[in-house]
Amino acid sequence: MVFYAQTGRCRWRVLLEHLEGESAVERCGHCDNCLRIARQEKVLERAEHEQAARIEVDDRPPRAMFAAGDVVTVKRYGRGQVKQATADEVTVVFTDGALRTFQPEYVKKARKGPDGVIDRRRSNSPVAMRDEPASARKLRAQQSLT
Numbered sequence: 754m755v756f757y758a759q760t761g762r763c764r765w766r767v768l769l770e771h772l773e774g775e776s777a778v779e780r781c782g783h784c785d786n787c788l789r790i791a792r793q794e795k796v797l798e799r800a801e802h803e804q805a806a807r808i809e810v811d812d813r814p815p816r817a818m819f820a821a822g823d824v825v826t827v828k829r830y831g832r833g834q835v836k837q838a839t840a841d842e843v844t845v846v847f848t849d850g851a852l853r854t855f856q857p858e859y860v861k862k863a864r865k866g867p868d869g870v871i872d873r874r875r876s877n878s879p880v881a882m883r884d885e886p887a888s889a890r891k892l893r894a895q896q897s898l899t
């Protein structure tokens with residue numbers, strides 16, 4: 754009876770096993786241990802579901818806001834064309850030939866209209882993550898030729 758009191762298994766089944774040597778019943782579903790097991794399983798099941806849902810979201814690749822060839826404007830630098838874009842950075846070729854990489858939040862799709870219209874809603878001043886002037890590119894091109 755000490756085992757009966759201490760076991761975490763279904764009390765009904767333990768009792769039946771004790772009396773009959775073997776029980777066909779897996780669980781009664783009503784004793785305190787069965788209720789506790791059912792609660793744990795429900796929590797575990799829910800955690801697994803939530804984990805699966807989270808992984809599903811994480812697996813989805815972040816969508817790039819811009820595509821190569823998009824005409825965009827960047828405050829301070831002006832109008833340019835997207836060379837390549839990921840969800841994290843946008844590389845823009847400017848009219849002067851310079852190649853600059855920005856965080857997507859600093860890059861705006863160019864609308865038809867006059868250049869140089871300042872969008873005052875954006876208070877952040879753009880900072881190029883990489884700033885490669887045209888002269889540097891020419892120099893590199895020359896170096897690769899030699």
Ligand SMILES: [Zn+2]
Pocket residue numbers: 762763764765766780781782783784785786787
């Ligand atoms: Zn039970």
